[in-house]
Amino acid sequence: MASSSPVILSVLVLFIFSLSSSSAQTSFRPKALILPVTKDPSSLQYTTVLNQRTPLVPASVVFDLGGRDLWVDCDRGYVSSTYQSPRCNSAVCTRAGSTSCGQCFSPPRPGCSNNTCGATPDNTVTGTATSGELALDVVSIQSTDGSNPGPVVKIPNLIFVCGSTFLLNGLAKGTVGMAGMGRHNIGLPSQFAAAFSFNRKFAVCLTSGRGVAFFGNGPYVFLPGIPISGLQTTPLLISPVSTASAFSQGEKSSEYFIGVTAIKIVENTVPINPRLLKINSTGFGGTKISTVNPYTVMESSIYKAFTSEFVRQAAARNITRVASVKPFGACFSTQNIGVTRVGYAVPEIQLVLHSKDVVWRIFGANSMVSVRDDVICLGFVDGGVNARTSVVIGGFQLEDNLVEFDLASNRFGFSSTLLGRRTNCANFNFTSTA
Numbered sequence: 001m002a003s004s005s006p007v008i009l010s011v012l013v014l015f016i017f018s019l020s021s022s023s024a025q026t027s028f029r030p031k032a033l034i035l036p037v038t039k040d041p042s043s044l045q046y047t048t049v050l051n052q053r054t055p056l057v058p059a060s061v062v063f064d065l066g067g068r069d070l071w072v073d074c075d076r077g078y079v080s081s082t083y084q085s086p087r088c089n090s091a092v093c094t095r096a097g098s099t100s101c102g103q104c105f106s107p108p109r110p111g112c113s114n115n116t117c118g119a120t121p122d123n124t125v126t127g128t129a130t131s132g133e134l135a136l137d138v139v140s141i142q143s144t145d146g147s148n149p150g151p152v153v154k155i156p157n158l159i160f161v162c163g164s165t166f167l168l169n170g171l172a173k174g175t176v177g178m179a180g181m182g183r184h185n186i187g188l189p190s191q192f193a194a195a196f197s198f199n200r201k202f203a204v205c206l207t208s209g210r211g212v213a214f215f216g217n218g219p220y221v222f223l224p225g226i227p228i229s230g231l232q233t234t235p236l237l238i239s240p241v242s243t244a245s246a247f248s249q250g251e252k253s254s255e256y257f258i259g260v261t262a263i264k265i266v267e268n269t270v271p272i273n274p275r276l277l278k279i280n281s282t283g284f285g286g287t288k289i290s291t292v293n294p295y296t297v298m299e300s301s302i303y304k305a306f307t308s309e310f311v312r313q314a315a316a317r318n319i320t321r322v323a324s325v326k327p328f329g330a331c332f333s334t335q336n337i338g339v340t341r342v343g344y345a346v347p348e349i350q351l352v353l354h355s356k357d358v359v360w361r362i363f364g365a366n367s368m369v370s371v372r373d374d375v376i377c378l379g380f381v382d383g384g385v386n387a388r389t390s391v392v393i394g395g396f397q398l399e400d401n402l403v404e405f406d407l408a409s410n411r412f413g414f415s416s417t418l419l420g421r422r423t424n425c426a427n428f429n430f431t432s433t434a
């Protein structure tokens with residue numbers, strides 16, 4: 001009896017020690033998290049890196065602003081001792097909106113489990129979805145104070161979807177899936193907020209190189225010590241019908257829509273059929289924001305009216321039009337064009353939002369794409385006559401603008417170009433202070 005007590009004591013000490021060390025680890029509650037977001041120059045997609053699995057693997061994935069969830073290829077190279085598949089009808093399946101229950105007739109491995117709920121991983125670049133299974137694994141991510149990365153924190157059971165290798169076709173080289181930032185319970189912004197009880201809010205600052213995404217609370221500080229605040233805001237709108245490649249009936253879109261009510265070039269309003277700017281009950285029309293479209297896409301009639309007004313005003317400024325370079329429809333010689341802090345001095349484009357005072361101004365740096373030394377093109381493309389969404393604001397127009405999505409209050413905030421504030425989205429200081 002007496003000889004066993006030291007053993008009990010040491011077990012007890014060990015137990016207390018491990019309790020206190022684990023609580024010390026979790027007692028750091030981040031106020032915000034960050035991810036790097038890097039543009040892939042060949043596909044023009046934006047990618048991020050999530051450290052996932054045990055042992056941790058840096059998984060490069062396409063940053064998909066409107067994507068419903070995180071999905072990764074589990075067919076090839078997914079090795080993890082902490083992989084779990086939630087049981088059918090469990091709370092995780094309900095939270096993910098999954099009602100199906102799957103069997104897999106191959107040896108068990110990540111992506112092939114029995115009695116787990118099904119999901120449909122979606123390649124939103126190519127518009128291809130397949131069937132996959134819902135899964136849980138650990139993800140480790142950097143916290144931030146808004147100025148620098150801080151301590152790394154862990155989310156032990158991040159919900160994601162297991163996809164297949166063929167689904168990677170069309171994605172940036174080296175990526176193994178897509179990180180969905182859309183409005184959904186299992187979208188990454190909602191899961192990050194739930195894991196650390198911070199605001200269901202995130203901000204994205206894309207650039208032609210490495211930009212940044214913040215999750216949770218601000219501030220958003222860029223070198224040389226410039227906090228980005230005073231954003232203009234407009235309501236985020238919800239499209240009643242999912243825009244995913246596969247979805248269940250009644251599912252709303254996880255993408256972010258805003259209410260553009262008019263498009264102006266300098267002071268002239270582009271003539272647009274107002275019906276096209278509204279989202280109708282079958283989910284057609286309206287304006288959304290997308291990081292999988294490299295350039296803003298406009299329904300044909302809008303594109304034609306917009307381009308001809310821009311060309312007219314460029315001509316009035318003695319800007320010389322030259323032959324078009326695909327995929328663009330209006331290109332110009334740089335010869336007579338001045339350069340300003342906010343890019344080439346071309347006619348200013350304005351997206352008028354819910355009120356005439358709330359205007360997203362687009363200057364040369366976000367409207368003109370350099371295609372050759374002496375040629376720049378209006379960086380907007382024709383989406384065809386049957387476009388589902390009339391205006392899709394794409395990556396190039398977002399670069400060096402900070403945009404904020406507040407899911408709790410349904411508001412979209414935007415800074416307009418940071419070049420006007422003497423910084424840019426590549427200026428986040430990624431040197432860790434942890």
Ligand SMILES: *[C@@H]1O[C@H](CO)[C@@H](O)[C@H](O)[C@H]1NC(C)=O
Nearest residue numbers: 104105106107108112113114
């Ligand atoms: C699932 O169950 C079926 C039938 O019982 C079995 O043949 C199969 O090997 C199982 N699959 C896995 C991944 O455990």
Ligand SMILES: *[C@@H]1O[C@H](CO)[C@@H](O)[C@H](O)[C@H]1NC(C)=O
Nearest residue numbers: 279280281282283284285387
């Ligand atoms: C919504 O717009 C689309 C495209 O214009 C049209 O085909 C559809 O009938 C409209 N739906 C309703 C309910 O008006």
Ligand SMILES: *[C@@H]1O[C@H](CO)[C@@H](O)[C@H](O)[C@H]1NC(C)=O
Nearest residue numbers: 313314315316317318319336
């Ligand atoms: C454009 O060129 C014409 C002819 O050279 C000149 O008269 C006019 O002032 C110029 N306009 C602008 C806006 O530079």
Ligand SMILES: *[C@@H]1O[C@H](CO)[C@@H](O)[C@H](O)[C@H]1NC(C)=O
Nearest residue numbers: 148223224429430431432433
């Ligand atoms: C970036 O942050 C680190 C850590 O706080 C600091 O030492 C460094 O000076 C910062 N870089 C610049 C360019 O300010």
